[in-house]
Amino acid sequence: MDAALLHSCCLSFFLVLAVVVRRAAAGGYAPPAFRPTAWQNAYATFYGDDTASATMGGACGYGNLFANGYGTDTAALSTVLFNNGYSCGQCFQIRCINSKWCYKGSPIATVTATNLCPPNWSQDTNNGGWCNPPRSHFDMAKPAFMKIAQWNGGIVPVMFRRVPCMRQGGIRFSFQGNGYWLLVYAMNVAGGGDIASMWVKGSKTGWISMSHNWGASYQAFATLGGQALSFKITSYTSHETIIAYNVAPANWQVGMTYTANVNFH
Numbered sequence: 001m002d003a004a005l006l007h008s009c010c011l012s013f014f015l016v017l018a019v020v021v022r023r024a025a026a027g028g029y030a031p032p033a034f035r036p037t038a039w040q041n042a043y044a045t046f047y048g049d050d051t052a053s054a055t056m057g058g059a060c061g062y063g064n065l066f067a068n069g070y071g072t073d074t075a076a077l078s079t080v081l082f083n084n085g086y087s088c089g090q091c092f093q094i095r096c097i098n099s100k101w102c103y104k105g106s107p108i109a110t111v112t113a114t115n116l117c118p119p120n121w122s123q124d125t126n127n128g129g130w131c132n133p134p135r136s137h138f139d140m141a142k143p144a145f146m147k148i149a150q151w152n153g154g155i156v157p158v159m160f161r162r163v164p165c166m167r168q169g170g171i172r173f174s175f176q177g178n179g180y181w182l183l184v185y186a187m188n189v190a191g192g193g194d195i196a197s198m199w200v201k202g203s204k205t206g207w208i209s210m211s212h213n214w215g216a217s218y219q220a221f222a223t224l225g226g227q228a229l230s231f232k233i234t235s236y237t238s239h240e241t242i243i244a245y246n247v248a249p250a251n252w253q254v255g256m257t258y259t260a261n262v263n264f265h
């Protein structure tokens, strides 16, 4: 066996070994983590002022973005990118290109999708109706926009790509509704950052499929009071499913937010 052949044989052996060891460590099956997508073209504007107070309470339902960890690194997505709310929570890198308003070196802003930039049909798609279909457009919180371009540019051409969301700690479940209707906002989702489907389980029930309400909220029409609640959640991007057992104690209440000890990767 010559040196090159020996090298290629043993390299493959160690690669296979590494994969086997990694799978065993992950309990047999490790779904692939979400990887950044290719860069695409779009445009970006900004909304609100330096405090980003206008960005609070967006269409994804995250409420106070400071309290919920998203801060001012957020953006409203045009209809095409918003995907009926399934893009809520996704993370994007955005850099300004080919404009005198871009900062030197084309620095990157990383934002979370927290809102919808609605179409305005009384404005032309190429003159003010920036968020109208079929445009890919980011209406960024002003502090996020100011990381990539001078704000007086108004609208700038950008490149963007999806990236994995880096989050501290587990998924947070914020409860609304009443005794017969549980409406849950899932926040702080890592990995793809998004959600395809969700189930809830009371300590006295089986898994109940929740329907998509709006933004990042899911609902169950069920009587779950007095029961500890677990959630099963599937990522929209990676299709990975994770289970968060007993996230909320039996005395859970609407208006409260409960944190799981699991998250996507």
Ligand SMILES: *[C@@H]1O[C@H](CO)[C@@H](O)[C@H](O)[C@H]1NC(C)=O
Residues within 6 Å of the ligand: 120, 121, 122, 123, 128
């Ligand atoms: C839509 O555009 C028109 C024309 O510029 C403007 O007067 C109106 O306020 C816009 N509507 C919204 C909801 O922004």
